[in-house]
Amino acid sequence: MGAEVVVSSSEPRLQQLEKALDDIGVTPSHKKILALILFGVLFDVFEQNAVGLVGPLLREYWGLSGAQIGFLNTLTFGAAAIGRLGSGYIADRYGRRTMLSINLMLFTLGALICALATNYTMLAAGRFIVGFGLGGEISIAVTMLAEFCSSRFRGVAVGAINVAGGGLGNMLAPAFGLAVFAFFPGPDSWRWLFGCLVLPAFFVLLYRRFIPETPRFLFSKGRVEEANRVLNILASGKLGKRAGGEKRYLSEAPEGAHHAEKVRLREVFVGPLARRTVAVGIAVCMTYGAQISVLTLMPTILMAQGYTLSKSFVFTIVMQSGSLLGAITASYFGFRFPRKRVLTIGAIAACVIGLCFGFLSKSQPLILAFGAAFQFCVLLLNTSIWIYAPELYPTRVRAFGTAFILALGTLAGAAMPLIAGRVFDQYGIGGMFGMMAAMYAVFAIALTFAPETFGKPIDGPDAPGEGASDANTPAAARTAAGASPAA
Incomplete structure (x- = not known):
């Protein structure tokens, strides 16, 4: 057949x-x-x-x-x-x-x-x-x-x-x-x-x-x-x-034109890809550093406010419910809204809620509410970064480009708790969450230098990874991808 x-x-x-x-x-x-x-x-x-x-x-x-x-x-x-x-x-x-x-x-x-x-x-x-x-x-x-x-x-x-x-x-x-x-x-x-x-x-x-x-x-x-x-x-x-009865979705290249794309990892650091690597790399350092710092220090913060170790663990679990909702929301938003809009609004919300947690959490209900809301923003942003990162690079360097951005976040997650711990020791909860708010402000600023990728193919002449304009043009992107404006 x-x-x-x-x-x-x-x-x-x-x-x-x-x-x-x-x-x-x-x-x-x-x-x-x-x-x-x-x-x-x-x-x-x-x-x-x-x-x-x-x-x-x-x-x-x-x-x-x-x-x-x-x-x-x-x-x-x-x-x-x-x-x-x-x-x-x-x-x-x-x-x-x-x-x-x-x-x-x-x-x-x-x-x-x-x-x-x-x-x-x-x-x-x-x-x-x-x-x-x-x-x-x-x-x-x-x-x-x-x-x-x-x-x-x-x-x-x-x-x-x-x-x-x-x-x-x-x-x-x-x-x-x-x-x-x-x-x-x-x-x-x-x-x-x-x-x-x-x-x-x-x-x-x-x-x-x-x-x-x-x-x-x-x-x-x-x-x-x-x-x-x-x-x-x-x-x-x-x-x-x-x-059975396989279809030929892809046609073979003409004889003599059939070749594999060369993998040049330095592409991630030069030319049009370098700008997005730097911009999103800075952003991921900010949000990963903030997340791991809060996860690491939250039991210590709660105990410093007079709660027992067991109660601090229970509070941490309750706050983590915000993480789950944030990740689910990011997954839904990944289908509906442009990446940079979600990331920028989420960063602004994280700034505001971080300051509220640092300076207004004077009672148990407020601690739980602001803590869960902050974790919601953190996972909304981190999940959206995961969606965004592989869309920034062509297939030939996508795995390395994505890995490099996430590796920067991991290194920030290893280093920032040490800095956050010292800030907490010297300036208390207000100082620590003030620093978190500043980190999310840097996050939002850095993203202005990265391209929009929503609705675009991730390979080909219209793909962000192939030198397409870094302008934020989600409507045009959706049209090019054949998606409806609501998609």
């Missing part, structure tokens, strides 16, 4: 790919890929929170100092930054699917080493391996979902990663820790927490082998037949099975 040709070979070939993804829409295959990626991200966030959860136990049973526990957290975030850069480099050369599996394997191995650690050095080594896998997992997940989906749905899909991670994951992590400690009390309860993260991650790794390579990556490497095969898998709704 001959292959059915659905697009004319005379169409620009990148437009063929955009048209194919638009025509396929969202199928059960997309939903299965999304679920497998989200489960891995959820366990990653649990592992990311693990040091904070086991810290008091390590202090009690191993006699670790606060500095030693803090170093484990800094080591994890530092390794995550390295993992993001390394994964981005490898993914742009050898494929997204390869690194997605490697990252989760590293995470699982690191968690197992932590569970079996016999001394501090072994525990630190395990956390470094965990961090490397964590960093790569998130950046590759963001890139893959952006490339599997059409311009109409990619904002929702990428935003869902932080719904599972920053929203649901950060909210459930303390509850997960309490449940593990309740079932496995005693001096080894912290080992059980690490161990309980190994088995589910292993099963996710097992089933992820059904996730195909992204059609955009295959197409950028000149592997048109494989890209057609993946598009047919997406259209069929069945992962891991060859669809």
Whole structure:
């Protein structure tokens, strides 16, 4: 049976790919890929929170100092930054699917080493391996979902990663820790927490082998037949099975013109891409630094206001409900509104609410209300950055460009709690949240130098990553992408 040709070979070939993804829409295959990626991200966030959860136990049973526990957290975030850069480099050369599996394997191995650690050095080594896998997992997940989906749905899909991670994951992590400690009390309860993260991650790794390579990556490497095969898998709704009667969504290039795009990572730092790398890099440093500082110091802040440790944990969980709502809202806004509008308004709101928390939180209801509202803004912004970052770069450097931006945020998350802690010690809660407000003001200013990407194809002459105008023209972008004004 001959292959059915659905697009004319005379169409620009990148437009063929955009048209194919638009025509396929969202199928059960997309939903299965999304679920497998989200489960891995959820366990990653649990592992990311693990040091904070086991810290008091390590202090009690191993006699670790606060500095030693803090170093484990800094080591994890530092390794995550390295993992993001390394994964981005490898993914742009050898494929997204390869690194997605490697990252989760590293995470699982690191968690197992932590569970079996016999001394501090072994525990630190395990956390470094965990961090490397964590960093790569998130950046590759963001890139893959952006490339599997059409311009109409990619904002929702990428935003869902932080719904599972920053929203649901950060909210459930303390509850997960309490449940593990309740079932496995005693001096080894912290080992059980690490161990309980190994088995589910292993099963996710097992089933992820059904996730195909992204059609955009295959197409950028000149592997048109494989890209057609993946598009047919997406259209069929069945992962891991060859669809019968395959369609030729993409035509082969004329003989002699068939070549892979060269990967030049320096593109991210020169020419038209450099401006957006700097602008969004500054913005992500501000919001990641603020988020990790608040997550790290919130129990200390609450205890300084006279609340017990257990009550401060409960308050933190309540405030994290704002994180979940913020991530969900960002995912919805990713479908409806221009990126820069969401990010700018969210940054202004974070400024105002941060100042309110710092200077007006004089009662329990106000602490919870302002705390939840601040976390809402933080996750709205962080999730929107995740949606935005992969849209800034062409496929040939997308994984590395996205990884570099997120790695900057990770480094800021490692460094800023130290600065925020000193500000809190010297100037109190008002000084600390005043600094957070200033950081979000810098965030909003930096974004004025970045382009709008909403509704635009992420490859081709009209794509932001290919030197299109950095002007904020969402209406034109939507028209070019064939989306309705409301989309």
